Amino acid sequence: MDKKFTRRSILKATAATVAGAAVVSSDLLDWGSAWAADSPFKPEDGAKLQVLRWKRFIQSEEDAFMELVAAFTKATGIEVEVLNESMDDVQPKSSVAVNVGSGPDLIWGLYSLPHLFPNKCTDLTDVADYLGGKYGGWVPAAETYGKSGDKWIGIPMCFGGNYINYRNSAIEKAGFKEVPQDLEGFLALCEAMKGGGLPAGMALGHATGDANAWVHWALWSHGAAMVDENDKVILNSPESVAACEYVKKLYDAFIPGTASWNDGSNNKAFLAGEVGLTNNGISIYQKALVDGLDVKDDMDHAYYPVGPVGVPTEFHIAYPILVPTYSKFPNAAKAFVTFLMEAEQYNRWLEGSVAYLTHSLNAFNSNPIWTSDPKREIFAEAANRTFVAGYKGSVGQKAASAISEFIVVDMFANTATGQMSPKDAVADATKKARRIYR
Amino acid sequence: MAESTLRSGSAVVLTPGLWTRLNNNRNWLGFWFMLPAAAILVLFLTYPLGLGVWLSLTDASIGNPGKFIGILNFYEKECYGPDDCEIYGLFGDHVFWQSVWQTIFYTTFASVVKFAVGLYLALLLNNHLPFKALLRAVILLPFIVPTVLSALAFWWIYDAQFSIISWSLTKLGLIDQYIDFLGDPWNARWSLIFANIWRGVPFVAITLLAGLQTVPPSLYEAATLDGANRWQMFRHVTFPMLTPIIAVVMTFSVLFTFTDFQLIWAITRGGPANATHLMATLSYQRAILGGNMGEGAAISTAMIPFLLAAIMVSWFGLQRRKWQQGETDD
Numbered sequence: 001m002d003k004k005f006t007r008r009s010i011l012k013a014t015a016a017t018v019a020g021a022a023v024v025s026s027d028l029l030d031w032g033s034a035w036a037a038d039s040p041f042k043p044e045d046g047a048k049l050q051v052l053r054w055k056r057f058i059q060s061e062e063d064a065f066m067e068l069v070a071a072f073t074k075a076t077g078i079e080v081e082v083l084n085e086s087m088d089d090v091q092p093k094s095s096v097a098v099n100v101g102s103g104p105d106l107i108w109g110l111y112s113l114p115h116l117f118p119n120k121c122t123d124l125t126d127v128a129d130y131l132g133g134k135y136g137g138w139v140p141a142a143e144t145y146g147k148s149g150d151k152w153i154g155i156p157m158c159f160g161g162n163y164i165n166y167r168n169s170a171i172e173k174a175g176f177k178e179v180p181q182d183l184e185g186f187l188a189l190c191e192a193m194k195g196g197g198l199p200a201g202m203a204l205g206h207a208t209g210d211a212n213a214w215v216h217w218a219l220w221s222h223g224a225a226m227v228d229e230n231d232k233v234i235l236n237s238p239e240s241v242a243a244c245e246y247v248k249k250l251y252d253a254f255i256p257g258t259a260s261w262n263d264g265s266n267n268k269a270f271l272a273g274e275v276g277l278t279n280n281g282i283s284i285y286q287k288a289l290v291d292g293l294d295v296k297d298d299m300d301h302a303y304y305p306v307g308p309v310g311v312p313t314e315f316h317i318a319y320p321i322l323v324p325t326y327s328k329f330p331n332a333a334k335a336f337v338t339f340l341m342e343a344e345q346y347n348r349w350l351e352g353s354v355a356y357l358t359h360s361l362n363a364f365n366s367n368p369i370w371t372s373d374p375k376r377e378i379f380a381e382a383a384n385r386t387f388v389a390g391y392k393g394s395v396g397q398k399a400a401s402a403i404s405e406f407i408v409v410d411m412f413a414n415t416a417t418g419q420m421s422p423k424d425a426v427a428d429a430t431k432k433a434r435r436i437y438r
Numbered sequence: 439m440a441e442s443t444l445r446s447g448s449a450v451v452l453t454p455g456l457w458t459r460l461n462n463n464r465n466w467l468g469f470w471f472m473l474p475a476a477a478i479l480v481l482f483l484t485y486p487l488g489l490g491v492w493l494s495l496t497d498a499s500i501g502n503p504g505k506f507i508g509i510l511n512f513y514e515k516e517c518y519g520p521d522d523c524e525i526y527g528l529f530g531d532h533v534f535w536q537s538v539w540q541t542i543f544y545t546t547f548a549s550v551v552k553f554a555v556g557l558y559l560a561l562l563l564n565n566h567l568p569f570k571a572l573l574r575a576v577i578l579l580p581f582i583v584p585t586v587l588s589a590l591a592f593w594w595i596y597d598a599q600f601s602i603i604s605w606s607l608t609k610l611g612l613i614d615q616y617i618d619f620l621g622d623p624w625n626a627r628w629s630l631i632f633a634n635i636w637r638g639v640p641f642v643a644i645t646l647l648a649g650l651q652t653v654p655p656s657l658y659e660a661a662t663l664d665g666a667n668r669w670q671m672f673r674h675v676t677f678p679m680l681t682p683i684i685a686v687v688m689t690f691s692v693l694f695t696f697t698d699f700q701l702i703w704a705i706t707r708g709g710p711a712n713a714t715h716l717m718a719t720l721s722y723q724r725a726i727l728g729g730n731m732g733e734g735a736a737i738s739t740a741m742i743p744f745l746l747a748a749i750m751v752s753w754f755g756l757q758r759r760k761w762q763q764g765e766t767d768d
Contacts (some may be wrong), residue, residue, distance in 0.1 A: 091725040095500040099731075116729045117501030205620070206707035257598020259710040260620030265598070274599045395501065397729055404727035406709070413711040419623060432533065435526055436728075438516060 025112075031344050032075030036311040039076075039335055040130055047332035048079045051357070052093060052104035054319070055084040057283045057356060059290075064352020068345045084170070087263070088208055091404070098324050105327040106336065109390040110208070111389045111403060112145060114154030114322040117395045121153035122323040122330045124337070128152040131341050136362035139383045144395050145318045154320035155337050158350075158357040161316050161382030165284050165304040167295065170198040170276025179277075179302035183221060183246060186305040190253040190277065198276035200432050201254045201269055203261035204413045209317055210263050211409045214279045214304070216315040218250075219243045219408055220387060221307025226402060226433050227393035233437050236430040244415040244422035251416035259417050271295065279304075282355045282379055300375050319357070358382040391435075401436045439732055460677040491742075493735035500729040511736035528736055538740075540627070544716060545695045548634045553684075555635070556642025561672075563643070564650045574644070581640035589704035592633040596620050596705065620706055621712030630714055633701055638694065642687055649683035650676065689752035696744060717741050 051069075056062035062084075069080050083104060085093055090109040097103025098120045107113070114121045128146060132138050138146070142156040164179050173180065174192035185386050190200040202209040221223070224239035251258065258265075266278040271287060273295075278284075288296035304314050323333040339345060341361065350359060350367045355376035359367065360383050370380035390399025402408075411429035414420040420428060460466045465753055494511055498504030509594040517523040528534045563574055570747060580588065594617035595602055604616035622625045653676060661671045702708065702715035708723065715723075727733020 090654070092722075095726055095729065098501045117499075120501040130550070161602075205708040254598070256616065257618045257621045259622070260596075260598055260618070260626065260706065264709070267597050272599070401730060402730040404729075405723060410709075410711040417710060419620065419711060428532075431524065434524060435531065438526065 006271075010175050024042050032071045032339070034340065035342065035392045036075040039338070040118045041127070041331050041335040041338060042343070043076055043078055043332035043335050044242055044329050047329035048081075049106060049329060049332055049336055050081045050083065051106045051108065051336075052083045052085060052090065053108040054090050054110065058286050058352075058354055060286075061349070061353035064349045067352075068340055068349055071345070072336055072339045076332075076335065077179050078329075078336070080336065082186070094324075096210045098326075103324065105280055105329055105333050106321055108157070108319060108321040110320075111318050112320075112397075112400045114146075114320055115226060116400050118148040118396075120325050121148075122325050122327065122333070123151050123153070124155055124323065124334065125150075125152045127155055127256040129336055130338060131155070135341075135343065135364070139360055139362065141318065141386050141388050142360035144388045145320050149388065151340065154322040155341070156359055156360045157341065158316050158319050158353075159316045159339070159383040159386060160209070160281050160319060160356060161358050161379035162209065162279055162281055162314075162343045163282045163378055163382075164277065164304060165270060165299060166277040166302060167198065167270075167298050168300060173198070174207045174276075180304075181305050183302065183305050183307050187246065187249055187253070192251055193276055194253045196276075198273070199253065199255040199278035200250075201258045201266060201275040202279050203249075203263065203266055204251065204259045204409065204410065204416055205261045205265070206406050207261060207263040207265070207437060208403075209281075210266055210279055211261070211406070212403060213315050213317070214409050215247070216387070216391075217304045217313050218247050218412065220313035220315070221309060222246065223307070225392045226408065227390065228438055231390075231393040231398065231437055233373075233433045235433050236426055240411075240426045240429075241422045244412060244425055247412040247420065248415050251412075259413050262407065282376060285375060286354050286356065297352060301378055303344050303378060312385045313387060314382070314385045315389075316358070316382040317387070318386075336380070347388060351427050355379040370423075398436050402433060405432065405436070407436075409433045441499065490735050491739050493731055494739040496732045498731040500726075500731060501689055504732055507732070511732050512740075521639075523545045528733075528740060533712050533715070534717075534737060534740075536712060537717050537720040537737075540714065541696060541716045541718075541741075542744075544627070544631055544634070544698070545692055548631050548638065548695050549688065549692050551631075551635050552638045552642050552695075553688055555639050556687075557646055559639065559643040560646035561648055561676075563647050574647070577643055578640045580637050585637065585700040588637055589633070589701045592629070592701075593705050598627050621710055623710060626706055626710060626714050630702060630705060633705065634695060634698060637701070638691060641694075642691055644690075645683065645687040646680065649651050649680050649687075685754075689748055692748045692751075693745060696741070696748065 028371065033155060036074055052156065053065075056065075066082065072078065073080055087110060090107070094103070094107040094109055094113065095116065097107070098117045124146075128138070138156075141159070145156045146152045146154050166179055169286060170193060171177075171189060173196040174189060176189050176192070178185050180189055193200050202214045204215070205211060222239045222243040224235065224237055224243050226233065226235045228234045255269065261269075266275070266280055267284050267287070269275045270278050270280070270284050271293065271346060282301075285296065285301070287293070288299065303312065313368070321337055323330055323337075327333055346359070346361075347367055348366060350357065350364060351369050353369075355369055355373075356379075358379055358381075359365070365380065370377060388395050388399075389403055390396065393399065407429050411425045414425040414428065415422050419425075454462075493504070495506055495508060496504035497507045497510075513529040514526040515523055515530075516526055524530060559577060563577065565569065567573060594600065598616060598618055598621055601616060601619060603619075604613065607613045619623060619629045627731065657675045657679070658671060661675050665696045666674065696716075697718050698716060699722065702714055702716055703722070704720045707712045710720045712720075717740065721734045721737035721741075723734075724737060725731050728734070
């Protein structure tokens with residue numbers, strides 16, 4: 001499957017105007033033309049679209065995406081320009097665009113991006129209803145991220161699973177056959193790995209994706225949360241202190257230096273054989289496959305352990321797309337989103353993303369990517385197992401602010417590096433959270 | 439016309455038109471010549487500054503112009519119970535205060551070292567050295583390299599697993615564990631200060647070198663005749679002559695350092711646990727990433743007094759020029 005898309009891909013990773021540039025398979029083209037004629041959303045005359053998206057981590061995902069974009073252009077005659085920005089830059093760029101009222105017609109960002117400026121997002125309820133009705137409904141997290149009140153302000157096109165990546169040989173050397181699925185067992189594994197020479201390591205620096213993913217799991221798995229259902233700050237709790245104590249023990253078992261790790265550090269360290277366990281998307285495995293590294297046969301993925309709360313408390317990245325109200329071509333933008341998420345397109349794209357992305361519509365559970373390689377299987381459930389940003393409260397601007405300020409990451413980092421006691425770190429984080437949530 | 443006037447015996451005084459008078463009026467012309475510069479200043483300096491200060495007095499967020507809230511971004515007291523009150527706004531925000539002292543520490547330490555090393559290099563390069571031109575060009579290199587590129591290089595140099603410094607020291611047998619440059623708060627601060635010094639020294643050195651070359655050799659000849667040693671010549675000739683340029687170069691250096699953003703953002707993003715946040719990075723994080731424009735603008739506004747203080751130092755430094763030229767300071 002990888003080869004198929006790699007061979008056909010001819011598009012650059014950076015900004016590219018794609019109108020008619022990509023080679024589009026004839027079946028896709030035929031289907032696209034038929035779809036355009038019967039489209040539920042009629043694009044404006046002379047429409048042109050500019051899409052701002054996060055820069056790909058998996059080349060085959062971008063190739064598949066650009067092929068669909070080219071197919072859309074061929075089917076509708078609408079030129080689409082795709083701008084790529086690194087994950088951390090999408091939010092500031094879109095914030096500026098929305099503030100000045102000019103910029104891309106579609107913005108594809110992370111987590112609760114549409115909730116930063118809900119009043120500036122075009123109502124996409126018709127798109128969500130159409131797609132949800134046709135493809136078995138949205139996963140609950142998609143609905144939470146997509147809706148503001150009764151209105152859909154963004155379409156969560158997919159999720160990015162973030163799971164435990166480990167080397168079989170490393171955990172075996174530590175005396176384990178698999179990654180334990182309880183907190184104490186997981187800690188014991190990490191401690192044993194430190195003694196075994198190939199330690200574990202997870203980012204505790206300001207790493208938007210990887211650090212937020214595992215620290216929120218650590219917090220929630222202990223039964224703690226930043227806010228309750230009414231957005232009242234409840235972080236200052238014995239459960240939070242217990243989570244800090246747990247993370248401190250984990251950190252002590254980690255390879256030194258994880259407090260400075262960013263989103264790329266763990267990939268480098270894992271592939272270089274410096275760590276035997278980390279948390280990440282499928283990108284490490286995919287890199288090993290594409291580059292033919294030996295580690296591809298020695299590695300696998302595991303769920304995060306389940307804590308005393310008894311249910312999975314994972315935190316995976318959501319990728320919502322939104323149409324700012326300043327766009328002159330909202331119908332063309334709606335047509336574009338709908339086109340991408342029709343089964344004929346979306347299935348190809350899911351396959352191209354090789355499990356880096358997980359579907360947000362239930363009907364795509366049956367995509368062959370989830371059964372073609374056992375090492376990819378668990379990523380199929382990421383969208384269904386994830387908690388949302390701001391859990392247990394609302395997924396609004398305050399939740400986005402709390403994540404962007406790394407409040408939970410810093411709480412654990414303060415404890416782990418010995419800057420503060422667990423109690424002080426929790427009190428400190430509570431104060432920061434109260435400032436945002438008042 | 440003139441002839442006929444004379445014949446008739448009456449004198450007519452030609453009064454120039456308004457346009458001609460305006461064209462000959464220094465103040466009027468001065469106003470117009472100044473206008474383009476003033477327009478540029480207003481458009482690119484006064485307006486953004488004024489807008490920033492205004493935003494700091496509002497609850498603006500991304501996509502929402504906000505409303506006037508007075509000084510609530512700076513100080514607000516909120517009580518949750520009889521003995522459970524919190525001070526909000528920047529005044530009660532310890533991350534803000536942490537960023538303030540970190541900015542002051544970062545600026546002070548880096549500026550002092552940049553000045554000392556820059557002056558030393560300038561004095562060295564002012565001597566007759568072989569390959570002088572080449573050496574001067576090499577000294578400028580760190581300043582020429584784009585900040586983000588040098589920041590990325592430092593990021594690798596300081597990497598917890600792949601640092602060339604740690605690798606070299608390990609190979610030499612001097613350490614047995616890699617140095618945690620960016621994971622430990624103090625290590626991270628020193629690492630960033632070093633990177634800033636590396637980048638800022640050329641600016642100081644080359645500017646001071648230019649200043650040194652304006653010192654008349656006759657002063658040194660006179661000092662030599664008076665029996666002055668090298669230190670006395672530096673203390674009583676070189677340093678006083680350099681004072682005005684030192685004031686200018688150090689003002690700029692302090693301003694650049696105080697408002698540093700790229701280096702911090704590319705290397706640590708303010709981490710670990712906010713230990714390297716400067717006011718500029720915190721303002722960006724709160725305003726653009728967090729969406730709280732008013733709060734971010736308040737942090738930027740809080741930088742103004744510090745920057746004004748730095749400019750005042752330059753102003754009074756420049757006044758000394760008169761004293762050097764034989765006049766009294768006024």
